[in-house]
Amino acid sequence: MSMSRDEVRNALIDSILAVAPEADFALVRPDRPVRGQLDIDSFDFLTILVHLHEKIGVDVPESDYGKMVTLDGAVDYLARRLGVEPAKT
Amino acid sequence: MPSLGADMEDGTFVEWNVEPGQNVARGQVICVVETQKGAVDVEIWEGGVLAKLIASPGKKIPVGQVMALVATAGEDWKAIAAAAPSPLPVGAPPAATPVTGATERPAAALAASGAVPSSSGRLKVSPAARRRAAELGIDLATLKPSGALAAVSMADVESAAAATKPPDRQTAMRDAIAAAMSRSKREIPHYYLANEINVECAASWLEKRNAALPIGDRVLFAAVELKAVACALRETPELNGFYERGAFRPGTGMHLGVAVSLRGGGLVAPALHDVDKLSLADLMVQLKDLLRRARSGQLRSSEIADPTITVTNLGDLGVETVFGVIYPPQVALVGLGRSTVKPWVVGGAVAPARVLQATLSADHRVSDGMRGARFLVELDRLLQQPEGLA
Numbered sequence: 001m002s003m004s005r006d007e008v009r010n011a012l013i014d015s016i017l018a019v020a021p022e023a024d025f026a027l028v029r030p031d032r033p034v035r036g037q038l039d040i041d042s043f044d045f046l047t048i049l050v051h052l053h054e055k056i057g058v059d060v061p062e063s064d065y066g067k068m069v070t071l072d073g074a075v076d077y078l079a080r081r082l083g084v085e086p087a088k089t
Numbered sequence: 090m091p092s093l094g095a096d097m098e099d100g101t102f103v104e105w106n107v108e109p110g111q112n113v114a115r116g117q118v119i120c121v122v123e124t125q126k127g128a129v130d131v132e133i134w135e136g137g138v139l140a141k142l143i144a145s146p147g148k149k150i151p152v153g154q155v156m157a158l159v160a161t162a163g164e165d166w167k168a169i170a171a172a173a174p175s176p177l178p179v180g181a182p183p184a185a186t187p188v189t190g191a192t193e194r195p196a197a198a199l200a201a202s203g204a205v206p207s208s209s210g211r212l213k214v215s216p217a218a219r220r221r222a223a224e225l226g227i228d229l230a231t232l233k234p235s236g237a238l239a240a241v242s243m244a245d246v247e248s249a250a251a252a253t254k255p256p257d258r259q260t261a262m263r264d265a266i267a268a269a270m271s272r273s274k275r276e277i278p279h280y281y282l283a284n285e286i287n288v289e290c291a292a293s294w295l296e297k298r299n300a301a302l303p304i305g306d307r308v309l310f311a312a313v314e315l316k317a318v319a320c321a322l323r324e325t326p327e328l329n330g331f332y333e334r335g336a337f338r339p340g341t342g343m344h345l346g347v348a349v350s351l352r353g354g355g356l357v358a359p360a361l362h363d364v365d366k367l368s369l370a371d372l373m374v375q376l377k378d379l380l381r382r383a384r385s386g387q388l389r390s391s392e393i394a395d396p397t398i399t400v401t402n403l404g405d406l407g408v409e410t411v412f413g414v415i416y417p418p419q420v421a422l423v424g425l426g427r428s429t430v431k432p433w434v435v436g437g438a439v440a441p442a443r444v445l446q447a448t449l450s451a452d453h454r455v456s457d458g459m460r461g462a463r464f465l466v467e468l469d470r471l472l473q474q475p476e477g478l479a
Contacts, residue, residue, distance in 0.1 A: 022352060039352065041404045042309050043380050053304050062299050062307065 003056065005084055009075045015051040019044045030071040058082055090150045091131060093124055093393040096269045099151045100124045102144040109170060111139050113159070118389060120144070120156070125265035126357050127258065127386035129393055137161040140169040213240035225250045262355040273417050277332075278453040281412050284465040288428055289442040291317075291475040298479075308373045310428075311402050316372055316478045318400055318423050319343035319364035321467040327456045328421040328449070328464055329397045337420065337455045342366075346396025346416065347376070349383040357383050358399045358416060359392035369479045403427050410446040420452035421461075423468075 016023055020038045028037050035045065049060050058081055060068065068074040090100055100122040107119045118130040119139070137159040144156040158173055160166035214222070214229055218241050222229050227249050232241045235248075273279075291313055299307045322329045322343050330339040343365040346358035359382075361367075361375055382388055401413050402425045409429060413422035426446040433442035447468055451461045471478060 020352065036406060039406070041406055042311065043377070043404075046304075046307065046309060047381075050305055059304055062296055 003082055003084055005075065005079050008056070008079050008082065008084060011052060011056045012048075012071070012074060012078060015048045015055065016040070018051050019047050028071060033069050034071045034074070035069075052078070056082065090122070090144075090152050090154050090156055091134070091390050091394060092152045093126065093129060093390055094265075094269070096265055096272070097124060097152060099149050100129075102146055102148050102150055102156070103128060104146055105142050105144075107139050107142075109139050109141055110166060113137065113139055116391070122150075122390075124393075125261045126393060127262075127388065129388055129390050131390040133159070135159055135161065137164070138166040140164075140166040141173050143173075215240055215242055218243045218246045222246045222249075259354055262351075266355065269416060270414050273414050277415050277417060277420075279415060279450050280453050280458055280461065281448065281450050282458060282461050282465055283410060283412075283446055283448040284462075284469060285444055286447050286469045286472055287433055287442050287444050288472055289433070289444075291472045291478075292428065292443050294475040306370070306373075308369055309376070311404065312369060312373045312376055313472075313475060313478055314402060314425050315345055315347065315361065315364055315376070315400060316367070316369060317468055317471045318398075319345055320471055320478065321464055322398065323365065324467045325456070325460050325464040327460060328451055330420060330455075331397070331418040332420050332452055332455055333418050340397025342397070344395045344397045346399035346419070347379060347383075348399055348401035348413075349380055351384060357388065357393075358396060358401075359383055359388050360394075360396040362391075362395065398423065400425065410448060412448050413450045415450055415452060420455045422450045424448040424450070 013025060016034075016038065020040060023038050028034060034040070040048070045065070053059055056078075058078055060078075060081070064077065067077040093100070101124075103121040103123050105120045107113060107117075113119055113133050113136060115134060115136040116132050117136075119133045120131050122129050122131050140158040140160045142157050144150055150156065158169055160169050213234065214232075219229065221243055222232070222241075225246065227246055229241065232245050232249055234241045235245050288310075292310060295308060295310055295313055302308075320343075326339050327337065329343060330337060332338075342363045344360040344362050345364045346360050348356055348358045350356045359379055361372070361379060364372060367375065379388075379392065396416070396419065398419055399413065399416050399422045401411055401422065403411055405427055407427050409426040411424035411426055413424045415422045424447070426448075428443045428445040430441050431444045432439045433444060434440075435442075447465055449461045449465055
């Protein structure tokens with residue numbers, strides 16, 4: 001399976017929108033903790049992970065929650081976990 | 090119409106899920122009612138055969154008023170239905186207007202007026218009113234002239250448009266919270282207690298347990314906390330129940346009202362029933378279902394009416410300490426703050442530990458600080474032995 005980084009990002013955003021439909025990603029700072037910006041509590045967060053698991057088959061262990069604090073950090077982490085090629089700069 | 094909380098005076102009927110002649114079991118959802126807390130699935134509190142449906146969509150119905158007749162064992166539902174007076178004027182067309190979401194300004198007036206287009210079938214409408222109605226998308230057939238001219242005027246169109254606007258759910262909910270909390274602060278002599286609890290043991294026990302589970306079966310720490318609160322209440326039943334008509338009435342089970350804040354503002358605190366008797370896995374399944382339905386506005390009447398105590402849990406985003414306001418007629422509220430890592434002394438040495446503030450707001454007419462303290466101490470003790478909460 002090959003997924004691009006953008007596809008990972010879109011899947012994450014879709015999963016977040018499923019619990020926080022009012023979220024405006026134009027206003028979300030990707031380098032700051034995302035949960036506080038969007039009022040995502042621990043139940044919402046778990047729902048997002050379940051959604052992501054269904055969508056792109058990624059299983060995030062609880063011990064890795066700390067790697068998904070910011071939007072950018074979460075995309076990096078998920079991409080690594082899915083074996084996506086690092087972004088070319 | 091059931092009372093879904095002390096602050097409820099009436100509800101607007103939305104729809105029936107059942108038909109006359111149908112068997113219904115106690116606890117079955119039979120209809121939907123719009124309240125200040127959103128649309129609620131109303132469960133019937135007596136089983137039997139539905140004989141007659143009396144409530145009709147769009148009608149505002151006071152608490153205590155008959156909504157339907159039910160034939161119990163040995164009764165003939167058809168005879169009961171035939172003997173009941175007809176509840177509605179013939180020809181009232183409740184389906185003519187949208188009824189979902191009508192709370193403060195029920196569509197009832199509009200629906201009733203819709204019944205009478207002029208006898209000739211033609212309605213007199215001023216040209217300006219006709220234009221305005223077209224602009225606003227109002228069906229002229231639903232309008233009735235209010236002035237002396239026997240023609241629909243601009244004002245009639247404007248008021249019809251105002252009545253069909255969706256009611257402001259936010260405002261209604263804010264009013265309901267204001268009424269309940271004002272009553273609480275006016276009537277309930279609160280006392281407040283707080284205790285710092287080391288949850289390192291419980292949190293790491295849960296992490297180990299979750300690591301072995303697929304993502305859909307993982308349990309949130311909030312579920313562990315709820316179970317601990319419910320079990321701790323066994324020690325202090327005077328915190329679990331209601332203060333009504335000058336006396337305390339103990340709850341019939343540990344039905345914890347779980348405070349859920351809603352996106353866009355407002356909150357509800359629906360019940361999880363008999364939490365002390367649920368396994369942690371079952372509790373988590375029920376908690377997920379309750380949170381999902383609370384946020385999508387699909388709660389059941391028993392969940393709104395039954396909480397015997399409220400638990401407010403700020404989770405991991407909030408602050409460290411919360412002192413809650415008791416939701417009348419309940420007599421206590423447990424507040425659980427965000428857990429944070431702090432230095433903790435164990436056996437003469439300092440070690441980092443996850444710690445949280447547990448607070449109790451309780452009604453001094455029913456209990457004293459000594460008993461309230463006992464609850465918080467018991468809560469602490471239970472959280473040090475998390476295996477016992479599974």
